[in-house]
Amino acid sequence: MKRLKTVISYQLLVISLFLLAVGSLFAQNGPADQNLTGKAGTFAITNARIVTVSGATIPNGTVVIQNGKITAVGSNARIPGGAERIDGKGLSVYPGMIDAGTNMGLLEIGNAVIGTVDVAETGNINPNAKAILGINPHMSHINVTRVNGITMAHSMPRGGIVSGQSAIINLNGSTQDEMAVVPQFGLVVNFPQISTFAGFSFLTGPRFIDFNQAIKRRDNRVKDLKDAFKKAKRYADVKVAYEKDKSLPKPKTDLKMEAMIPYVNGEKPIVFSAQRARDIRGVIKFANEMKVKAIIYGGAYAHEVTDELKKNNISVIYNRVHNNPNREDDPYDLFFEAPSMLQKAGVKFCISTGDNGANARELPYQAGLASSYGLSPEEALKSVTLYPAQILGVDKMVGSIDVGKMANIVVTDGDILEVRTNIKHMFISGRKIPLTSRHTKFFEAFKDRKLGGK
């Protein structure tokens, strides 16, 4: 009898283990993955080459991580008792890379899986749409991207004319709050452009409108945009007036106008999506007229507008490296070379993938390509670390290996921009991140599969 009981409990164990395994299989095949958040603690990476980015590279030194921050850097850094030591012999320590232009967490599968797409709200003017509220912390893009050394992303909504407010997130965390570094960073505006394109259908192919019509359409949209800004300014003025004099009629709360106040007041930046020179000039004119802080996102032909950009102190989040030039007679390598033209002209710039998130892991290779066509390797590295941090206003927090900064750190076995380099360790906000992803999971499951599945 006792034996029977043992057998039954053994069977129960087997069945429950089986159910657990099936359960985890389903979890794996769901629309998202639980991103492992890693272990917090005190760490010391010793004997490593430290590429600080902000200063000289330290050929052999230690980086100490405590309470989520970098607490010591250098050849004589004191290692606190109880620190977990990581031997960095032959390895290099870099600041985590930052992709300053993505829709990370907002769009998982763009084509025909609408349930995973939260990137564009209905309508043209949506300043109150906040990316941070749409970001899925468990999206596979996050684990796939970060295991390539990217620790932070700027995630933007992209619909209509005023798309909404972007968020700066760490690529770690089980909740939106845990991920958020700057939950509402910038107001994203698709600056209206002259485009004759009027939609595509599989039945009839692309449709185009007349060029003069396209100009009118652009002008109307710019007017809509101006009207929205002017309305928001008036809204802000009325609110201020009411605060001073409560005898005035109490203004009704308008969520859209409310959301625009810090942007039309020039307190927070506006991220204008613009690629061509005339569109960038349009943004500069608009920003000066409205007295707002502008950042250019895209910047394909920003190299043609460098004087105006510099004069107005406008930086460029460049996202065109992996794109063909627009014109046939452009140099074949124009978009590889453009970042170096911006750098040489003294325009503040950074390189971003402009990707929805799935392929944001290409960021280091895009910087590398820009380097082979003109940027120095040092500038290329800065263009995906310190420069995006500066443009996103978080350079006091991240972007280099310096004491006091958030411990967003990547340890590699080679040049971080090279394809063949492997990431050996990584930390986000001081947590040691497991180097697993949706892709490593599937690799483990199938790498040794034999015929017949045995």
Next chain:
Amino acid sequence: MKSKVIFLTIISICLILPSLAIGQNVLIKNATVMTAVNGTKQNTDILVQNGKISRIGKNLNAGNAQVIDASGKFVTPGIIDAHSHAMMDSVNEISYAVTSMARIRDVLNPKDITIYRALGGGVTAANLLHGSANPIGGLNTVVKFKYGKPIEEFLIPEAPPGIKFAMGENVKRARNAPGQPRRYPATRMGTLEVMRDAFERAKDYKKKWDDFRAGKMRTPPKRSVELEPIVEILEGKRLVHAHGYRSDEHLNLMKLAKEFGFTVSTLQHGLEAYKIAPEIAKFGTGVSIFVDYWGFKIEAYDTIPYNAYILWKNGVVVSINSDSGERIRRLNLDAAKAIKYGGVPEQEALKMITLNPAKQLGIDKMTGSIEVGKDADIAIWSKHPFSVYTKAEMTLIDGEVYFDRKKDIARRSQLAAERKRLEAMEPNLPPNKRGKSKKPATKPKPKSTPVPEGGLD
């Protein structure tokens, strides 16, 4: 009269022969040569005669050959893209489920700027495929990227003909969107039945012709431009390039192939091929993949960048393709990812963009590696081709230079000046500045209509 003809013939032979020979005799000196078959050779020369590689060695004599100093540079075979839609004025004939009568050869534009940009990335040849809107699509064309030459010179006569098959989302979606006339098939079930039906019809068609040829029938059967290519598949004369993402689709196609006794040359995309690598190896088809591009639709959600490694480890011939006029410029870096993810050896990774696609396209006897006797299809790189800091400096096809970065840069100021001049002409001025220019009005520069790069590729 007769002597006059002979005299003229001799004169013209004398004039033509040397010009053919001189143009294609090149000595690439002192390079690091990555042969793709016999390892990497330091400080090595490659002698090209009449467009073919005639010698590989040290301190070779140039003779009458033009010398290219490649000291400190890397040389690889020209890259071959086994999945491209470059040069194609149209991609999809969506109307029918079977469009084996549509020929890519008929819609090729030899002046497509994509060709030049691809040359700038070391690419010398490509498989130009019909789109993926149909279970059985149109007939592909394999070309060398001889930019500037008439279209006839792009074609590779020795390349076996091929055809595009497709399964999965694109086929389902092609004619089943709201507001469009519907077309069978709308599911993966129907897709297979369309293929099966086409092969059944082709078998009957073949029998009729066999009977006619054997004298059993007096009048010839009516010719079918739809079924002729499918008969060629059954006879082993036409290569099948089958677009598909999901592993179950690959398996079902392989079953169908066994049922009708044909072979599949490549599974195109094969994003889940790693899940059934042993089955694919046993069946013996090649796979042509994106190395790490993923997640753009649900059937592309399960792929992993280790796909190349797992397939290679199982002995499958893998190629890495672009399917894009942009990505085609950086296939060298895509090959490097096969090393990063899983650890494919360097030479095997190089093969994935050179010899392996050549094998899959049936042109590996003539191109795809640096070997004596092969066509001199060669890329010269400033640094190791798998480094992000490299760039293609020269690209040669049949020994002729089709891309030279130095010359490209030298020409830029002239192009910029020309552009400026054209922009200043009356018809090209913005409306508010017209009428002030004193230059005579000329015809406006014809504007090319943007061609969408196949939504269904």
